Amino acid sequence: MSTLDPVLSHLDAHLDKSLDRLFELLKIQSISTDPAYKAECRKAAEWLVEDLKAIGFDASVRDTPGHPMVVAHHEGAAPDAPHALFYGHYDVQPVDPLNLWEHDPFAPAIEEVEKGRKIITGRGTSDDKGQLMTFVEACRAYKAVHGSLPCRITILFEGEEESGSPSLKPFLKAHADELKADFALVCDTGMWDRETPAISVGLRGLVGEEITIKAADRDLHSGFFGGAAANPIHILSRILADLHDENGRVTLPGFYDGVEETPTQILQMWEGLGRTAESFLGPIGLSVPSGEKGRSVLELTWARPTAEVNGITGGYTGQGFKTVIAAQASAKVSFRLVHSQDPDKIRASFREFVHARIPADCSVEFDAHGGSPAIQLSYDSPLLTKAKDALSDEWPKPAVLIAMGGSIPIVGDFQSMLGMESLLVGFGLEDDRIHSPNEKYELQSFHKGQRSWARILAALAKGTAA
Amino acid sequence: MSTLDPVLSHLDAHLDKSLDRLFELLKIQSISTDPAYKAECRKAAEWLVEDLKAIGFDASVRDTPGHPMVVAHHEGAAPDAPHALFYGHYDVQPVDPLNLWEHDPFAPAIEEVEKGRKIITGRGTSDDKGQLMTFVEACRAYKAVHGSLPCRITILFEGEEESGSPSLKPFLKAHADELKADFALVCDTGMWDRETPAISVGLRGLVGEEITIKAADRDLHSGFFGGAAANPIHILSRILADLHDENGRVTLPGFYDGVEETPTQILQMWEGLGRTAESFLGPIGLSVPSGEKGRSVLELTWARPTAEVNGITGGYTGQGFKTVIAAQASAKVSFRLVHSQDPDKIRASFREFVHARIPADCSVEFDAHGGSPAIQLSYDSPLLTKAKDALSDEWPKPAVLIAMGGSIPIVGDFQSMLGMESLLVGFGLEDDRIHSPNEKYELQSFHKGQRSWARILAALAKGTAA
Incomplete structure (x- = not known):
């Protein structure tokens, strides 16, 4: 018995x-x-x-x-x-x-x-x-x-x-x-x-990086300096835009090292759960999965790594307009990691990626947040x-x-x-x-x-x- | 006499x-x-x-x-x-x-x-x-x-x-x-x-546009939605990065309509003023002219049109980190105009340029500021x-x-x-x-x-x- x-x-x-x-x-x-x-x-x-x-x-x-x-x-x-x-x-x-x-x-x-x-x-x-x-x-x-x-x-x-x-x-x-x-x-x-x-x-892991791009040593009048002085918001936008290719993949060199494809039977099990793009994104007012093309929303959020900008700020952000070229601009970027992606390597790759996009007369500061591998x-x-x-x-x-x-x-x-x-x-x-x-x-x-x-x-x- | x-x-x-x-x-x-x-x-x-x-x-x-x-x-x-x-x-x-x-x-x-x-x-x-x-x-x-x-x-x-x-x-x-x-x-x-x-x-003219990209109807947790839900900061960064080509030229269709080349003798007169990249940018801590390649800082700031982002904001911008995907992100963009550039046409071209980069499930709002032609x-x-x-x-x-x-x-x-x-x-x-x-x-x-x-x-x- x-x-x-x-x-x-x-x-x-x-x-x-x-x-x-x-x-x-x-x-x-x-x-x-x-x-x-x-x-x-x-x-x-x-x-x-x-x-x-x-x-x-x-x-x-x-x-x-x-x-x-x-x-x-x-x-x-x-x-x-x-x-x-x-x-x-x-x-x-x-x-x-x-x-x-x-x-x-x-x-x-x-x-x-x-x-x-x-x-x-x-x-x-x-x-x-x-x-x-x-x-x-x-x-x-x-x-x-x-x-x-x-x-x-x-x-x-x-x-x-x-x-x-x-x-x-x-x-x-x-x-x-x-x-x-x-x-x-x-x-x-x-x-x-x-x-x-x-x-x-x-459980996805997490690497967080705050980056601050510094250009001129003060805020500038865009009439006087516009077209000649480096604009840190432009530099930052370029870096953030470059982080993904047209298929939604993260472009950092080595980013996908350690990422495995999810077994077919697991993907089928997830498909059976009935969570579609519509049912997942509909309640928040969206409909089109935004990440890597050709993968379900469950695979995207459970088994794929991401790069997301969680915050950005620079220049004048109050009411109305101020024609300023900011001295600096910053963004908080986080990477969700899966499988055996290495947080330290990804942080290093990101910093190199950013440095390569900083003009000679500008600088960048990094502030590390988090840094935990995925659990699988x-x-x-x-x-x-x-x-x-x-x-x-x-x-x-x-x-x-x-x-x-x-x-x-x-x-x-x-x-x-x-x-x-x-x-x-x-x-x-x-x-x-x-x-x-x-x-x-x-x-x-x-x-x-x-x-x-x-x-x-x-x-x-x-x-x-x- | x-x-x-x-x-x-x-x-x-x-x-x-x-x-x-x-x-x-x-x-x-x-x-x-x-x-x-x-x-x-x-x-x-x-x-x-x-x-x-x-x-x-x-x-x-x-x-x-x-x-x-x-x-x-x-x-x-x-x-x-x-x-x-x-x-x-x-x-x-x-x-x-x-x-x-x-x-x-x-x-x-x-x-x-x-x-x-x-x-x-x-x-x-x-x-x-x-x-x-x-x-x-x-x-x-x-x-x-x-x-x-x-x-x-x-x-x-x-x-x-x-x-x-x-x-x-x-x-x-x-x-x-x-x-x-x-x-x-x-x-x-x-x-x-x-x-x-x-x-x-x-005197350069000015067109100002504030754009606000709207994605989900609320702020999202990037762990739960990251990789599947549209991130308006990504969309905005892409738009702003696309505004300039690798030679510093503004990419808006028709942007340079009405822009004339400055007469050689005027350029020579300006050269004689001795304002170099070093003397102009040095006092503000910079050294490399950032705009269109192959033009002096005086020509860039006096006789060339620009696109500048004067402010950007989205997501979490306080101390520390918050793994949020923002519901919206916005930027203030201004264009300095020269010669006979048409403010209305440039505003319309910019709006079309932005619309073409908004995913089907997101939206954009525009707020017009300024709109004056150049004086020449x-x-x-x-x-x-x-x-x-x-x-x-x-x-x-x-x-x-x-x-x-x-x-x-x-x-x-x-x-x-x-x-x-x-x-x-x-x-x-x-x-x-x-x-x-x-x-x-x-x-x-x-x-x-x-x-x-x-x-x-x-x-x-x-x-x-x-």
């Missing part, structure tokens, strides 16, 4: 109790960015430590210069069981403007919004207390049913995710040996839609296959492998500092209003999320001695 | 008296932009009327919705004498910051700054009371010596030049018949250097030749024909509304600090300026009956 089925039944039978626990955690006002809630943050950490101890974890509150971390360990059933590091965060966003909330953000409740669909309301329900408790409840049920966990588990909860995670890197560095596992599980993500679970296998799980890793099948067993539709256009810093840190890949699984939905008033988490996400983690843990342990 | 010599002697003999009169006018605080000085502006107009009447002009103060005009008429000695309209302005700039003035700005004085070089200090000495009085004194001397003026003279002094001349066009329109003459004399300009008088024969005197007009010779007789070095990169609106108004060319002659120097504290006018400019006008009037009248 399966070891999994009784765990799933246990989760079903004890859903109410798990909600009670979640509500206790949700009532703690752990707003990390506001010093007034410092004690509440510690209270949340302590509550989690007590709860994990009750399951049998070796759990403790760890002080940092900011809000504390929670670290907990539990052995696996078998000595060769895989070792997973589960990451989540117990801090929440501020709740202003309070008058836009329909209920007290720290008085969680269950509400039936339509027949058969219930939501849990309150700050932190989806981001991230509800999500992290799905994993804790899966562990609790396993322990209750079998007296053991199928995998060796280390848990890391931080309390500063919503305020820039200042303590995270130093903590990872100081406790690398304790925290290193075979892989990480990160729950801070979402489903594709209400019926389709998703695993994020790619191998599409055929066993970790991914096991998790995908486990999720597909639980939900109405098979799990899809998706990517994210943006980055999640912790995933890069796990990769670079602890040498671990991350499996990104979460049950949030796009309409969860995280960071906004009236945050909610679907009751289905909380319940089937617990069951999903139980399935995933079982799948990951399969083939080991227990 | 020459009719001119006794006039010049008279001017020399009465320099002190002419200074007394100038000081009276300078003491009137006719700051046009500040309503507190309204009565002072009228007082200056009335003072001028009385002074002109004393010479024998039929002079009057003319009310406008703003500060009054002064209009005065005097017949010429001969019935077929040419008719000149002389223009100047009696209002002055504000004097803030007062603490930077070495003397009371409205207590004019004469100061010897080096051996043999005296200056007249005070607000309005150079801009424009000192300049306009050089002409009035020339008329006075002629009248005193000969009982007549060599030309028929109409004088127009305005009192709003330093505050945008709101009443000027309506006044010119309402009094076109009264003010129309054979040509205009405008004294609001300067010498090439202390020894070299100059006549401005070209024929290099071989008799008016010019006579004035040039007259100035060359007075000063140590021969007069040069120069141009101005910017525009003087009154000259365009005389051209378009009264059908008159303007002869631009003045005796200001670059270091006169007009609009700034410690404005001054060289005593030599005031004295030899009077003599120059006497010579010019005599030269213009030559060949007529008197």
Whole structure:
């Protein structure tokens, strides 16, 4: 008989109790960015430590210069069981403007919004207390049913995710040996839609560069100097225009080094998601994909690198007209990276590209921002296959492998500092209003999320001695 | 015997008296932009009327919705004498910051700054009371010596030049018949250097266009949409970069229609002025002429048209980085026109050029600014030749024909509304600090300026009956 089925039944039978626990955690006002809630943050950490101890974890509150971390360990059933590091965060966003909330953000409740669909309301329900408790409840049920966990588990909860995670890197560095596992599980993500679970296998990296072109040592009158003095806006425009060719490809030498073509079966899976140029761009008032020609919007935003100008300024920008030739002009340029593109090489290539376009009597200054490589799980890793099948067993539709256009810093840190890949699984939905008033988490996400983690843990342990 | 010599002697003999009169006018605080000085502006107009009447002009103060005009008429000695309209302005700039003035700005004085070089200090000495009085004194001397003026003279002094001349066009329109003459004399300009008088024969025109490119209906996250959604800064950069070819020529179709090559002897005259790329661009920290290749900086700024971006803005321009794709981006673009370039055609060509570069799902809005053609005197007009010779007789070095990169609106108004060319002659120097504290006018400019006008009037009248 399966070891999994009784765990799933246990989760079903004890859903109410798990909600009670979640509500206790949700009532703690752990707003990390506001010093007034410092004690509440510690209270949340302590509550989690007590709860994990009750399951049998070796759990403790760890002080940092900011809000504390929670670290907990539990052995696996078998000595060769895989070792997973589960990451989540117990801090929440501020709740202003309070008058836009329909209920007290720290008085969680269950509400039936339509027949058969219930939501849990309150700050932190989806981001991230509800999500992290799905994993804790899966562990609790396993322990209750079998007296053991199928995998060796280390848990890391931080309390500063919503305020820039200042303590995270130093903590990872100081406790690398304790925290290193075979892989990480990160729950801070979402489903594709209400019926389709998703695993994020790619996160684009980012290189940011601010460039400032300097020409004359003061602003000039364009009547007096126009036609003879260098105009830094012209130089800047030329550089930015040269960044793309007529097919939308980025022209930086070496830019596409390390970019792989996405496997056909993955492209087909994405096609099956039905996100067309119309459905993606229509809601923002556009219709024509602007990037590399001949690729779908999902491939463009998930698996292709970009160069985007995020801001530009120079000369007179107020009302009316001023016939000035500016002394300087600047732009903020960012590159989204995929696969194994090297941030340092791309930054160097860009700077060389710019320098080559600066007239002899002008100069350029660079200000570096960001510089993180992309994260890309191998599409055929066993970790991914096991998790995908486990999720597909639980939900109405098979799990899809998706990517994210943006980055999640912790995933890069796990990769670079602890040498671990991350499996990104979460049950949030796009309409969860995280960071906004009236945050909610679907009751289905909380319940089937617990069951999903139980399935995933079982799948990951399969083939080991227990 | 020459009719001119006794006039010049008279001017020399009465320099002190002419200074007394100038000081009276300078003491009137006719700051046009500040309503507190309204009565002072009228007082200056009335003072001028009385002074002109004393010479024998039929002079009057003319009310406008703003500060009054002064209009005065005097017949010429001969019935077929040419008719000149002389223009100047009696209002002055504000004097803030007062603490930077070495003397009371409205207590004019004469100061010897080096051996043999005296200056007249005070607000309005150079801009424009000192300049306009050089002409009035020339008329006075002629009248005193000969009982007549060599030309028929109409004088127009305005009192709003330093505050945008709101009443000027309506006044010119309402009094076109009264003010129309054979040509205009405008004294609001300067010498090439202390020894070299100059006549401005070209003033570049101006077409201004503000363009705003609109893409998505909101700012977008570049992680989520980057690579698929149109970026208006990219579109704008491409447009601006396309405006010039690799030789610095403007690429707008038809842009050079009406642009003439400058005669070789004029180019040689300009070369003789010794303004090199180094001497022109060095003081502003530059060295390489940026415009059309193979032309001198004087030709580029005096006789060639330009396209300049005066301002650009889009996306995030604050400190640090924000990975946004902007909903819109805009630029202010101006074209300096020469010779007979047509402002309307150039505006239309630019708009077509921009439209052709806007993707199907984006849009552009235009906001028109300015729209004045260039002013160009024929290099071989008799008016010019006579004035040039007259100035060359007075000063140590021969007069040069120069141009101005910017525009003087009154000259365009005389051209378009009264059908008159303007002869631009003045005796200001670059270091006169007009609009700034410690404005001054060289005593030599005031004295030899009077003599120059006497010579010019005599030269213009030559060949007529008197």
